[in-house]
Amino acid sequence: MSLIAQSGGFLRDRTGDSGCPSNNGICLGWMVDHLDRYWSPFLEHVVITLIPLTIGFAIALSMGLLAHRQKWLITPLTGFTSAIYTIPSISSFLLLLPITGRGNDTAIIALTAYTLVIIFRNVITGLAGVPQHAVDAARGMGLTNRQLLFRIELPLALPEIIAGLRIAAATTVGLAAFAYLAGAGGLGANIDADIDFRGNVLVCGVILTLLAATLDFIVLSIQRLLTPWRRAAA
C-alpha cells in the first residue's frame, strides 16, 4: 500500500493539478483571500520608510541651511553625500550588519543616509535658486538674516525641497524592500520568500506602489498648503 494511501490524508497527492498557487500563477482570487498575510509586513515597511524620511529630512535641511550660510561647506558636503550614494544599497545593508547587528535599526540607518543624500541635494539647489533680486530687495527692506531665511528664502526654495522629499519617499519605499537582508521587517521578505509566485510578487509590488502614491499625494498636498501662491509645478 502506498504511503499516500496509508497516511490518512496527511500526505497529499500532488501529481494532478493542484490549483493556481501551485503553478505560481497570478491567482487573483487566492490573493484576495490571503491578503491578511501582507498586513503585518506592510506595517513594518511603513515604519522603516517613514522614520528614515523624517530623520533624513531633518538632517538634510539642517546641513543644507548650514552650507547655505557657510558656502565653503557645499563642496565637501556634496562630495561626501555623493560618495554615500554610490555605495550600492544592498551592500550597505550587509556592510552595516557586523557593526549594528540585525534588525530594524540597521535598515533605518542605511535608509536615512540615502534619504539624506537625495534631499540635501535639493535643499542646496533650492536655496541657490532663490532669485538674487528677491534677496537684494529683502536686504534693502532691512530684513535680518533670520527673517530673510524664513520669509523669503525658504518659501521660495520650498518647491525644490519638497520635490526632493517626494523623490526620497518613492525611492525609500523601494529600497526598504531590501531591508530584510539586514534582519528588518518589510515586504521585501515576502517577495523573496516566494519570488516564483507571480501573484505574490505582483501583490507586493502593487501594495508598495499604492504606498508610494499615497505618500506622494500627502507630500504634494503639504506643498500646496504651504505655497498657495504657486501652481505646484511638479
Place this chain on the structure above:
Amino acid sequence: MIIAGILDTFGGAIEFIFQRRPSDAGTVEVGGLGEIVNLAGNHFAVSFLAIVISIAVSVPIGLWLGHLGRAELLAVGVANVGRAVPALAIIGFCVAFLGTGFRNLAFALTLLAIPPILTNTYVGMRQVDPELVDAARGQGLSGFQIVRQVEWPLALPTIFGGIRISVVTVLATAIIAPAAGLDSLGTPIFSEEIYGDEGVLGAAIVVALLTLVTDAGFAFVQRLVTPKGLKVVAREKRRPRLMPTSIRRVQHP
C-alpha cells in the same frame, strides 16, 4: 577592535581585487584582476544597455510631454511612484515571465531606469522660462525648433541629473544579476562562502568605484553639452550682485 577588524577586511578586499587566491571553501581560485574585470564587464554591459535604452525611451517622451505641458500626472506622478517598485520585484517578475539571461535582465533594469529620467526630462522642460518660449515663438520658430534651440539646452542640466540618478540605481541593482542568470559583481556578494568577507567587500568597492567613475563621466559630458551662456549665468549667480538678474534659476543636478 571593531575598527581593526574593518581595516583588516578592507585590506583583504583590496588584495582580493588584485590577486588570485584559494577560495574560502578551499576549492578553486578566486579573485584577481582577471576575474574582477570579467565580472565588471558583464555588470557594466547589462547596465549600460539598460541606461541607453531607457534614455532612448524616456527622453523623447519627456521632451514632447514637457513641451506641450501635458500629462503631468503621467510624466511626474506615475514615473515618480514607479521608483517605489522594488528592484527585487521587477527582476523576480521578469524572471518568472520572461526567463533568465542577459536580455531579460537588461529589460528589467530598463524598467527600473525609466522613472528618474522621464520625471527629470519633463520637469526640466517645464522649468524653462515661458517668456523665452514666447519670444522664440514670436520670432517664428516652429515647435520642434523651440525644443531644440531653446528648451532642450536649458533643460539639459536637469535631464542629466535624472540620468545620473538612474545610472547609480542601475549599477547598484545589477548586483542581483546572479539570481537572474547572469554573473556580475554581485556574484562574490552572493557567494560569500566561496569569496569570503574580503570578496564581498572587494566587489562592493569595485561597484562603488565603477559608479563614481560613470557618474563623473556623465557630469563631464553634461558640462560639454551645456551651452556656454548658461555656464556664465551659473557663475554669476554664485557671486552676490547688486543688480537683479532676469533669467530664472538654472537647475543644478
Place this chain on the structure above:
Amino acid sequence: MTRSSLRILFALLAVIVLGAFVAACGDDESSSGTSTPAAQPAKSGDVPAEEKAANKIAPVDGAADVALTVGSKDFTEQFILGEIYSQALLAAGYKVKKDLDLGPERIADAALRKGAVDAYPEYTGTSLTSAFGVKVAEVPKDPMEAYAQSKAEYEKVGITSLPTTPFENTYRLGITKKTAADIGNPTKISDLAGEAKNLTINGFPACRQRIDCLLGVEKTYGLKFKKFLPGKQKFQILNNGDADVTFVFTTDGELSSGKYVVLEDDKKVFPPYNISFLIRDEVAKKLGPEGQKVITDVQKYMTAEIVQELNARVDLDKQEVEAVAADYLKQFGFTS
C-alpha cells in the same frame, strides 16, 4: 465555479486517486526489510491514538525562567524546522523568541557563535564542510559517523549538537520528465556521461565553486556541462527551459508534483545532511535533559516524505509556515 464546488471536486478527485492507488497497490509497495511495522505509520503520518496521546508535550518545571532565541537559515525547510522547534519549546513552557531567516550558513553560524541567537537547526554535512572546513571528500559517508564528528567539533567551541533527524536533505540532480525522455531516461548521475556536454546546468551562484555541488559532480563523475547558469529560481528555470539540469534538494516540495526526475548519486559525491539542533552550551544546560528531550521527541516523525510534504504545503499550497508547523505538531499529538 464557486469555491465550495471546487473544493468538493478536489476532494472527489483525491478519493478517486486514493482508491486507484489502493486497488492497484497489491504487492509492489513491499517496503525494505529493515523497517519494522511500527515505523510504517510514522513514515506516512498516520499514528495510532495511544501513540498520539503519549506524544503530548508536557510543561517542564522551571521552563518559564528560561528564555532563548531560536534562529534558522534562509529557505523554506529551515523556516519550517525553526517554527516546529520553537512551537514545541513554547508548548513546554519555555520563553522562545524567533529570529528565523538569518541568512546562509555562514551568517547563521556566526550568529550562533556570537550569541545573537541561541540555537538553530543545521545539517551535519554543512557543519563539517562549512563551519569546520573539512574537505568534502573526507566527510564520513555514514550519517552517524558524520554526526559524531560534527558533534565533537561543536563541543570544542561550546555548542551542543543534539541527535539527528531521521531524514536527510541532500543535493541531487533534477531534470524535467520531458528532458529525461529526450536523453534516454537516465536514473542516476553517471547516466549523464554522454549527454552532459549538451546540457546547461543551473545552481545557486556559489554552486559552481563548491566541492559539494557542481565542482564535486564534475570531478567525481567526470562530467563537463555545456554551461553553468546561476540563478535562484531553479524550478522556474527548468520549466521554461533556460537550463536542462538543476541541483535540487531531496525534500523540495516541488518534487512531489511528479513533474521532475531525480537522479541517484551513485558515486556518492554528496555528504550526509541530517539535521541536528545546535544550542549554545549555557542555554543547553538551562534547557536541561527535559528540554532537550522535547526537541528529540518532536523530530521522531521527520522522515523525508513528511518533510517533503511540509515543504510542499508552504511552497506549492502557499500555506503559512507557522500554520504548517502547527499542523505537524497536532498531527502527531505533540500539541492538541
